[in-house]
Amino acid sequence: MxxxxxxxxxxxxxxxxxxxxxxxxxxxxxxxxxxxxxxxxxxxxxxxxxxxxxxxxxxxxxxxxxxxxxxxxxxxxxxxxxxxxxxxxxxxxxxxxxxxxxxxxxxxxKQKALDIPTPNTPLIWPAAKVVGWYKNQHKESPPLPAASHVAVIGGGNVALDIARMLLKSPKDLVNVSPEVGAALKESAVSKITIFRRAPRPETNQALKELRDLPDTLIAENSRVIKQPPNNRKTLQIETPVKIEKIREESGKIILSVRNTETQTTKDITCDFLIVSTGYxxxxxxxxxxxxxxxxxxxxxxxxxxxxxxxxxxxxxxxxxxxxxxxxxxxxxxxxxxxxxxxxx
CATH class of the missing domain: 3.40.50.720 (NAD(P)-binding Rossmann-like Domain)
Known part of the structure; x- marks a missing residue:
């Protein structure tokens, strides 16, 4: 040296x-x-x-x-x-x-870990692993062909980037490897639910880009933000919420989600869970x-x-x-x- x-x-x-x-x-x-x-x-x-x-x-x-x-x-x-x-x-x-x-x-x-027990299953990936996949840093693909509903814990820029990549039309993909492009074309994802601890400003650039996705309905809680005439995909934002429990049952991931304003709790089932809790x-x-x-x-x-x-x-x-x-x-x-x- x-x-x-x-x-x-x-x-x-x-x-x-x-x-x-x-x-x-x-x-x-x-x-x-x-x-x-x-x-x-x-x-x-x-x-x-x-x-x-x-x-x-x-x-x-x-x-x-x-x-x-x-x-x-x-x-x-x-x-x-x-x-x-x-x-x-x-x-x-x-x-x-x-x-x-x-x-x-x-x-x-280092990616932050969740503060609750999380099942050890291939149906749950950290965001860094998803990013590493579409950036061609490793070859393991997420189970997108079998996942119609993907949930994302966290609402930062990385979470929104991932949502945009999974909802984007295959014809609009750029700078991805042939393998990643093929996997995204075969994806069955039609709905993504993002869980945020706090509301995100609508002026945020990443959220604006999600609004530009064609044929995608965007809603925050029960309020529809964007509803195109031929929506084939959905982006649902749940906020402000806390994830109380995560479990795996019969090949599905079930999240117990508490709204921190109303204190009501509900279960939401997804096929694939991405944890994007920051670094x-x-x-x-x-x-x-x-x-x-x-x-x-x-x-x-x-x-x-x-x-x-x-x-x-x-x-x-x-x-x-x-x-x-x-x-x-x-x-x-x-x-x-x-x-x-x-x-x-």
Whole structure:
């Protein structure tokens, strides 16, 4: 893990997602006196915008990744990018000895588990596994040909992305592998029910895109939001609700759902359940954290650790858009440069 160049200062970055990319670009653009090495366990740079964005949204982010790849080529004398290099506790300690500063840009890597017992069955998948399937990261297909009713616990962007992918007309599919495309064409899904803890603003862009799906009736509780003349599919949003119990009976998943406003409870049966409850830090490093992020001083310095910094979701928690992440990473990079000036 030697720095690329024997410059006075060197920075090691763990993670080649948006936060890592923005940190590296800011550091190298603002000074000629440092070198930067980046390490990522994946085969390619991009993090969540490469591996987590729904296929029909990929084109929005390709230019961002291309711009970084071009930047890396132009600055190859001071920037090293190393893939398939997973940094864990021991490797981080080594990095901290060898680099003037180390920046953690590891994101939120672990999906949150439900707080109730869940049957161990192939009829229940975590959202990350569904995303990994349609992003062609593994070959196991969900049981879509036998599932007319799919339920999704969680109403964040990932949940809405999954709903959109499963309800979309096969002719409108883009950026999917032939295998995924064939599975979606054979899908029997005609209804998706999303369970949300709190109402979602109707102005949300992801919900707007669901409204644009042709031939899909959309309802929130008993209120119809959209009813096309020839609706063949249904998106039902149940909110605000809490899932009290999940059980499997006779090849079906049955959810006991309580409305937290009316306190009424009902059972809803589905053929396939997707759990999309968000992400948490999931870090292998023995560092202090709270509210799903490393503790820090507000500017990127990890609490109680010399020359160790954080940027992106591992600093802020899993929230915010790409521009928010880029601004946060720029703040951390500026903090590093300020600290280096004060301790030459």
């Amino acid at each position: 030697e720095p690329l160049q024997a410059l006075q200062k060197s920075v090691g970055i763990v993670g080649c997602g948006p936060a890592g990319m923005a940190t590296a670009k800011t550091l190298l653009r603002k000074t000629k006196d440092i070198s930067v090495d980046m390490f990522d366990k994946k085969e390619l740079s991009g993090g969540m915008i490469r591996y987590g964005v729904a296929p029909d949204h990929e084109d929005r982010y390709k230019s961002f990744i291309r711009a970084f790849d071009e930047f890396a080529k132009t600055n190859k004398d001071r920037l090293g990018v190393f893939h398939r290099r997973e940094i864990e506790k021991e490797a981080l300690s080594e990095m901290r000895r060898k680099y003037s500063a180390v920046v953690l840009c590891t994101g939120a890597q 948490e830090l999931g870090s292998p490093f023995p560092l202090s954290f709270s509210d799903n992020h490393f503790l820090h001083d507000g500017f990127g310095r990890v609490a109680g650790e010399k020359n160790l910094y954080a940027a992106g979701w591992c600093k802020t928690g899993p929230r915010g858009s790409l521009p928010h992440t880029l601004a946060d990473a720029t703040q951390t990079a500026n903090t590093i440069l300020s600290d280096m000036k004060q301790s030459p």
